[in-house]
Amino acid sequence: MDNFGFTISKGRQIDYENNNRFIAEYIHEREPSFRSCIECGCCSATCTTGNFTRFSLREIQILIKRGENEQVRENIKKCMLCGKCILVCPRGVNTRNVVTLAREAFQKELKNAV
Amino acid sequence: MQFDLFVIPFNIGLFFILIYAVARSVLWFMDLSRPDKLRLQRGFFGRSFGQSIKEIFLESLIHRKILKANFRLGYMHMSLAFGWFLLILFGTIEADFFGERHLNPPYKAIFFKFFNPDHGRSGFEAVYTFWMDFLLAFILSGLVLAVIKRFSSKVVGMKKTTKLRMLDKIALTSLWLIFPSRLIAESLTSGAYGTGSFLTGSLGSLLASFLPANQLAYPFWWLYSLSLGTFFILLPLTRYMHIPTELFLIFARNSGIRTGDQSGAFREMQVYSCSSCGMCIDACQLNFSAGITNIQSAYLLKGIRNNESVSDIAHNCLMCGRCDAKCPVGIELTPIRMISRRAEEIGQVEKNLLKKYFPERKKLVPVRSNGQPSYSWLPAAESPNTEVLYFAGCMTHLTPSIKKSMVRILDASGFRYNFMDKDGGVCCGRPLMLAGQDKEARELINYNSQLIWKSGAQILVTSCPICYKVFRESYYLGVEVLHHTQFIKRLIEENLLKLNFMRVNIAYHTPCELGRGSGVYDEPREILQHVARLQKTPYDDINSLCCGGSLGNMKLGYKEKSRITRNAVSHLTKGNPEILVTSCPLCKKTFAAATKTRVADIAEIVAGVIARPPVYKKLPELQYTGDVHANIY
Numbered sequence: 101m102d103n104f105g106f107t108i109s110k111g112r113q114i115d116y117e118n119n120n121r122f123i124a125e126y127i128h129e130r131e132p133s134f135r136s137c138i139e140c141g142c143c144s145a146t147c148t149t150g151n152f153t154r155f156s157l158r159e160i161q162i163l164i165k166r167g168e169n170e171q172v173r174e175n176i177k178k179c180m181l182c183g184k185c186i187l188v189c190p191r192g193v194n195t196r197n198v199v200t201l202a203r204e205a206f207q208k209e210l211k212n213a214v
Numbered sequence: 215m216q217f218d219l220f221v222i223p224f225n226i227g228l229f230f231i232l233i234y235a236v237a238r239s240v241l242w243f244m245d246l247s248r249p250d251k252l253r254l255q256r257g258f259f260g261r262s263f264g265q266s267i268k269e270i271f272l273e274s275l276i277h278r279k280i281l282k283a284n285f286r287l288g289y290m291h292m293s294l295a296f297g298w299f300l301l302i303l304f305g306t307i308e309a310d311f312f313g314e315r316h317l318n319p320p321y322k323a324i325f326f327k328f329f330n331p332d333h334g335r336s337g338f339e340a341v342y343t344f345w346m347d348f349l350l351a352f353i354l355s356g357l358v359l360a361v362i363k364r365f366s367s368k369v370v371g372m373k374k375t376t377k378l379r380m381l382d383k384i385a386l387t388s389l390w391l392i393f394p395s396r397l398i399a400e401s402l403t404s405g406a407y408g409t410g411s412f413l414t415g416s417l418g419s420l421l422a423s424f425l426p427a428n429q430l431a432y433p434f435w436w437l438y439s440l441s442l443g444t445f446f447i448l449l450p451l452t453r454y455m456h457i458p459t460e461l462f463l464i465f466a467r468n469s470g471i472r473t474g475d476q477s478g479a480f481r482e483m484q485v486y487s488c489s490s491c492g493m494c495i496d497a498c499q500l501n502f503s504a505g506i507t508n509i510q511s512a513y514l515l516k517g518i519r520n521n522e523s524v525s526d527i528a529h530n531c532l533m534c535g536r537c538d539a540k541c542p543v544g545i546e547l548t549p550i551r552m553i554s555r556r557a558e559e560i561g562q563v564e565k566n567l568l569k570k571y572f573p574e575r576k577k578l579v580p581v582r583s584n585g586q587p588s589y590s591w592l593p594a595a596e597s598p599n600t601e602v603l604y605f606a607g608c609m610t611h612l613t614p615s616i617k618k619s620m621v622r623i624l625d626a627s628g629f630r631y632n633f634m635d636k637d638g639g640v641c642c643g644r645p646l647m648l649a650g651q652d653k654e655a656r657e658l659i660n661y662n663s664q665l666i667w668k669s670g671a672q673i674l675v676t677s678c679p680i681c682y683k684v685f686r687e688s689y690y691l692g693v694e695v696l697h698h699t700q701f702i703k704r705l706i707e708e709n710l711l712k713l714n715f716m717r718v719n720i721a722y723h724t725p726c727e728l729g730r731g732s733g734v735y736d737e738p739r740e741i742l743q744h745v746a747r748l749q750k751t752p753y754d755d756i757n758s759l760c761c762g763g764s765l766g767n768m769k770l771g772y773k774e775k776s777r778i779t780r781n782a783v784s785h786l787t788k789g790n791p792e793i794l795v796t797s798c799p800l801c802k803k804t805f806a807a808a809t810k811t812r813v814a815d816i817a818e819i820v821a822g823v824i825a826r827p828p829v830y831k832k833l834p835e836l837q838y839t840g841d842v843h844a845n846i847y
Contacts, residue, residue, distance in 0.1 A: 177588030192772025
């Protein structure tokens with residue numbers, strides 16, 4: 101096809117009906133403070149891991165809540181649990197527990213699938 | 215030979231518990247690792263034997279540590295343990311001395327009065343009977359306290375007492391019945407024969423005045439024997455197992471055996487040595503600041519003993535180590551909790567009674583929540599050659615003033631140094647370890663170790679006690695690791711740093727990981743006394759509080775954490791200090807949010823009072839330009 105210098109952009113709707121909300125619900129149930137995140141991005145700004153590599157807890161929280169888990173699965177393993185994000189969070193989200201629970205949930209999901 | 219049917223329950227119980235204790239000890243000994251076996255052999259037949267006997271006397275019988283901490287609770291424990299011991303000891307002597315012959319079977323001493331009702335009428339016999347009555351009264355006074363404590367723990371000066379299982383309750387009832395039944399049985403016999411001293415004699419004559427004492431005594435002797443037998447037989451299944459286990463534990467500990475991170479026989483011994491006295495509950499900040507009363511170490515150990523899932527309990531803890539410091543038995547509670555975090559014991563609750571008496575070691579299955587190694591993104595480890603390496607740590611990057619102050623101090627010291635994580639470094643690995651993920655932490659440890667080795671540094675200085683602890687304990691560096699307080703102390707001692715005196719009142723907060731975690735108490739205090747007026751707080755040194763920001767707790771929410779912080783800060787600022795000083799960036803950050811008092815790190819205080827422009831002999835790249843620090847900021 102000829103290249104006219106513009107493309108059709110990918111669809112940007114969030115398909116809640118088909119997305120898998122298992123991870124989000126797993127975390128919600130065990131760490132209620134996950135709900136109070138306002139996606140301000142303080143955690144990503146201070147992140148030790150984010151300093152070296154493309155890792156953003158803000159992005160991860162948004163994606164998990166949408167149920168778009170595939171992008172999170174590998175990314176979430178990068179966290180070092182150092183805990184700086186807890187200290188800067190203006191909403192008091194227990195971020196370390198959120199990450200740990202997300203890892204747990206991915207592990208459980210994997211087991212359920214097999 | 216004097217004998218009566220009623221002694222049979224007591225005899226069965228006694229011989230059962232003796233044989234059981236020996237069998238269990240042999241099993242524990244077999245389970246120890248080979249070096250530990252050798253240690254125990256050397257300790258048992260060596261110099262530490264005397265020390266162990268002394269400790270058994272002071273701690274298992276007198277309960278010195280509990281007495282010091284809480285007199286009424288200590289008296290309760292002492293009267294039951296030491297009183298009972300004396301009663302048995304002097305009872306045996308009595309039976310041997312006044313009985314019809316020497317070397318009697320044990321039941322003779324216990325039921326002496328029944329077989330010799332006429333004993334104790336006059337002379338030395340009466341004095342001896344008075345002494346035996348006194349011992350019984352001593353035990354009974356403790357028992358009264360114990361009964362009251364069960365219903366209202368405040369009476370013995372405790373805020374909370376431990377909750378019990380069914381089996382514990384039966385054993386407790388039989389224990390409670392032992393001494394009152396002895397009292398009544400002896401009193402009735404004494405009443406019938408007109409003997410006995412101030413307690414049994416007077417109660418006996420009172421009872422005999424309106425009751426058929428001679429007939430009634432016999433059933434109470436049966437009750438006495440039965441309650442003793444029941445208690446001995448149930449003992450291995452309940453918390454009273456701590457009585458025999460503690461003896462073994464004291465020998466093992468004095469031989470130099472430590473838990474480390476091994477989940478072997480020594481850990482099991484410690485788990486069984488817990489008497490659920492509840493000292494850890496009162497010491498716990500989650501209890502007295504945040505009102506969480508079901509996760510303390512006594513419950514953790516109870517959960518492990520009963521094969522319950524302890525994952526939630528194990529993770530809901532600040533890991534401040536206050537309970538470790540307070541435990542009268544000296545159980546290494548925090549290491550045991552760390553083991554429970556790393557791996558969970560998988561097993562079913564044992565229904566088979568025989569297996570309950572000899573529980574199999576449960577398999578420890580590692581908790582996997584992280585999947586495959588995940589830190590492949592780490593950059594290549596490169597480090598320039600240097601003399602002193604400074605590692606600020608993640609938390610110090612959140613408190614830049616500490617970082618700046620340390621740079622200033624290091625500049626003034628004249629050492630050739632390198633700021634290892636100037637542009638943000640890799641985590642030290644301790645937070646992952648606290649979350650029970652040791653294998654993942656190893657990856658970070660390897661990475662940082664390489665950085666440190668490549669730098670060729672001799673001294674590694676860190677500002678964060680969390681990093682300090684892990685550098686010292688889990689890295690194998692061959693480099694001297696110093697917390698910045700130790701480093702500054704050394705600079706002052708070697709005259710590399712001249713400091714002015716500030717005329718302000720300051721209070722010092724000892725961080726958990728630096729104080730109880732690593733045993734660094736003196737250096738920070740000495741520096742502070744050198745530069746300012748240091749106030750005393752009721753929570754100094756080993757009794758220090760946790761700031762509440764601890765990375766040890768995964769489960770605690772924001773609200774509970776801030777309750778702990780506010781409570782701690784209110785205790786520390788009671789003397790109205792102008793500055794609240796700490797030596798941990800995490801504590802500083804946590805406290806600063808909760809108080810109006812200025813919170814500062816030791817490094818900031820010291821950097822603020824450096825006396826004169828230091829001479830830059832060893833630093834060729836820095837030139838003196840009037841304002842010495844102009845080129846840093």
